[in-house]
Amino acid sequence: MNTSIHIVAMPYPGRGHINPMMNLAKLLIANNSNILVTFVLTEEWLGLIGSEPKPDNIRFATIPNVIPSEHGRANNFVAFIEAVCTKMEAPFEVLLNRLQPFPTYIIYDPFLFWVVAVANRFHIPVASVWVMSASVFAVFQCYDLLKKNGDYPVNASENGDKLVDYIPGNSSIRLADIPLSDESWRTSRLLETTLNIIPWVHKSQCLLFTTIYELEPRAIDALRAEFSIPIYTIGPSIPCFGDDHITTLSTNHDDLDYFHWLDKQPKASVLYISQGSFLSTSSAQVDEIANGLKESGVGFLWVSRGENSRLKNMCGDKGLVLPWCDQMRVLLHPSIGGFWSHCGWNSTKEGVFSGVPFLTYPIFMDQPINSKFIVEEWKVGWRVKNEVKDDTLITRDEIARLIRRFMDLDSDEGKDMRKRAREFQQICQNAIANGGSSETDVNAFLKQVLEAVKP
Template sequence: MAPESVGPMATCHVVAMPSAGRGHINPMMNLCKLLASRSHHILVTFVVTEEWLGFIGSDPKPDNIRFRTIPNVLPSELVRAANMAAFIEATMTKMEEPFERILDRLETPATIIVADGLLSWAVEVGNRRNIPVASLWPIPASMYSLIYHFDLLVQNGHFPVDLSERGEERVEYIPGLSPIRLADLPTIFHVEDKQGLLKAFHMISKVPKSQYLLFSSIYELESPVVDALQLKFPIPIYSVGPLIPYFNLEHPTSHTIASQTDHDYLIWLDSQPQSSVLYVSMGSFLSVSSDQMEEIVAGLRDSGVRCLRVARDKASRSKEACGSSGMVVPWCDQLKVLCHSSVGGFWTHCGWNSTMEGVFAGVPFLTLPLLYDQTLISKFIVEDWKIGWKVKKNGEIDKLVTREEIAELVQTFMNLENPGRKEMMTRVREIREICRRAIEKGGSFESNIDAFVKDIFT
C-alpha cells in the first residue's frame, strides 16, 4: 500500500473532507489510501474534527496521507444518535468556515477536493476557488437514485408512504432499480415530516455543480442504476467500491503475539469449528429498542449457537449476555472476523460498509435494518442477491421479535445441512466472486479508480 515518499515532488494534492461519522470516515479513508497507493506524486490531506483525530490519528496510513483538524461540530459527536437533527444541521453550517481556513493555509494548493456528499457546501467552496470537487456518497447508488427521482414517487402517489395499508405495493418506475415494496423504501420516505427530505434534496442538488460523482458501490451489483444516472448527469460517475480495508488482509499481523486485549476474540475464533460462529454487530451508531435487545440477547443465548457479538454497553457485554458458547466484545476488526474460517453468518443492521464487508468475506446474512438506507439494503440482500434472510417478516417492522423466534431462526440459519442454507451459500459464493473480480487487475474498481486518477492528473 505504501508508495514512495511524496516530499516536494507531489503534483496532485487531494484534500478529503468526510462527514463526522464512522460510516463516512472509514470509506473516505479507504479511498484515500487507495489513491495514495496509486502514485507517490499524490498527496492527501485528510480533514477531520479534533475528536475524530483522537479516534483514528494513530491508525496506520501511507506516508503521503496527512491529517488536518477542524473544531468539533457538537460538544460530543458520540451523542449524535440522540441529536440527529442538530448533528446534521451542524455538519451543514459549522464545518465550512474552518475547512476554508485550512485551504488558505495549505503549503501545496489543493488540486481537487473529495468531499462527502452530505457536505454540500464543499461544492460551493470548490466552485468559488476554482478547485474541482468529487462528491463521494458512501451509500448505494440506488439510495441516491431514489432521492433524485423523488418526484416520480410523488407523481405515482407513493409519498408519504402508508405502510399500514399499502406496504406491499411495489415501486417499479425508478430507472435501473429493481421493483421494491413500499415497506422496503428508505425510512426517509416513511414520515410526514419533510425536513429530512428537503435537506437530502439540497445535498443532491449541488452534485451537478461538482466535477465528479463517486459511489462506494461495486459497479456490477448496481450497474443498471449507475448507467441510468450517468445518462442524466453531465459529469463522470465512478463506482469505486468496495471501499473496505481489504488491502489490510494482504499484510496480516500475528494475533498470537499481539495485544491480548485486542485479539482475544481472534484466538477464540481459532478454536471454533469451521462456519460455526454467528457474528452479530448492529453498527456503531443506531440501536434497536431496549426491549428488542433483551429478546435478541436471550434468543441468541437460548439458541446454543456459537456467537461473537459486538456490544457497546457494559451490561450487554457481560458473560451472562452470551452464554457459555459465545463471546461479547466492545469492538473488533470486523473484516478480519468476517473472513475467519469459523464464521458462518453475519447478523447485521445492513449498514452499507458492513454489507460490503460481508459480501467480500462471502458469508450469509441475517438482516435487521433500523433506519435510512438499511431497509433498502436488506431488500438487496434478501430479494435481489438472495444471500440472506430477514429477522423480521414482511409487514412486521414495528413488531417485537421474541426470543423463541430468534432462537429458532438462528438455529435453522446456522445449520450447515439445512437445504435452504445450502442453496443460499451457492449465491453467496457467486456474489463474493463478483466482489473479488471487481478489485482484481482489470476489474471495475481498478478501471474506475485508475480513470479517476487520470482525470485528476490532467
C-alpha cells in the same frame, strides 16, 4: 516528500463516512505515490482516530467540532445534521486558504454540499464521494416520482407492503423500505437536507460510488444516463485491496484474544452479530435477540456498544460479547458462518466481500434497501424481520429457530445460500483485480485528477 498532486478529503463526521473516505485515500496513494492527501477531521474525530496508522502521504488537518460532543449526533441527529450543513463551511474555507502546497483536487461527502461552492470559489475541481449504495442514491435522485404517484408519505402500517417499480435503477421496492418516506418531523427534516444535496452533486466534476459495478449495474447504468458528469465505481472501499492484504487480515492476529477463541471454533460455526456503531434497536428487542441466541445453542461473537456484561449474562457461554472488533478480519475468519447485520453499506460490502451469508436486521435510512439487495437480488441472506411495522417484537423463540436454521450447514437452502455468497465474493475480487471494473474506474478517476493539474 515529492508530491505533485494535493488532494483534500472532506468526509462527513461519522464513522460510516470517514472509513470509506480514508480507504479511498489509501487506495489512491497506493496507485500513485505522488499524491498527498490532507484528510480533514473535526477535533473530536481527530481524537478518535488520530493515532491510527496511516501512510506518510496522508496527513490530518482539523476544523472545530460542529456541536458539543456531549450533545452529539446520537442524541439529536437532526440538530447534528443541520450543524454540519451550516457550521463547517467557514472553518473549512479558512483551512483551505492556508494549506500548503495549494490543493489541486477535493474529494468530499455530498452531505457536505457546501464544499462544492467553496471549491468553486478557489477554482479547485471537486469529486463527490457517495458512501451509501448507488441504488439508494437513485431513489433520492427520483424522489419526486413518489410524490407524483401519491406514494409519499408512507404509513407503514397501512401501505408499507405496497411495491413500487417506477424508480429508475431499482426493481420493485416495498414502500416501507424507501428511506425517509414517513411523515414524521424528524425524517421530513432529514429528507429535505438529503434532497438538497442532489443538485450540488451535478455541479461537481465527477461522482464516485463506493460500490462495485456488478453489484448494482441497473442503478449505475440509470445514473450514468441521467448525469452529464463521469460516474466511477471505485468500491468496495473497505480495508482490503488484493489477495496479499486479505491473507494478512485473516491471519495476523496474535495480539487479539478473540481471534484465539475463533481459532478454536469449528469451521463456519460462529454467528457474528453487529448492529452498527450508531443507530440501535429497542432494549426489549435486544433482550429477545440475546435470549433467542442462547436458546439456539449456536456459537456467537456479538459486538455491542454498551451493556456488554448484561448481554453476556443473557447470551450464555457459547460465545463472546465485545465492545469492538476488527470486523473485516473477523468476517474473513474461517469459523464465521454468518453475519447478523444492520445492513449499513460498509458492513454490507464487507460481508459480501468476505463471502459470508447474512441475517438482515435493518433499522433506518439506506439499510432496508441494502437488506432487500442481500435477500432478494443477491440471494445471500434472509430477513430476521419480515413485518414492515416498526413496533413488531420478534420473540426469542422465533429468533432461536431462525438462527438454528440459518446456521445449519447441511440443509439444501443453507448450502445454496453459501454457494451464492462465495460466488459474490469472487465477483468482488474480480472487480479489484487487473482489468476489473473497480480497478478500471479508479485508474480513470486518477487520470481525471492528473488532467486537472496539468498547466
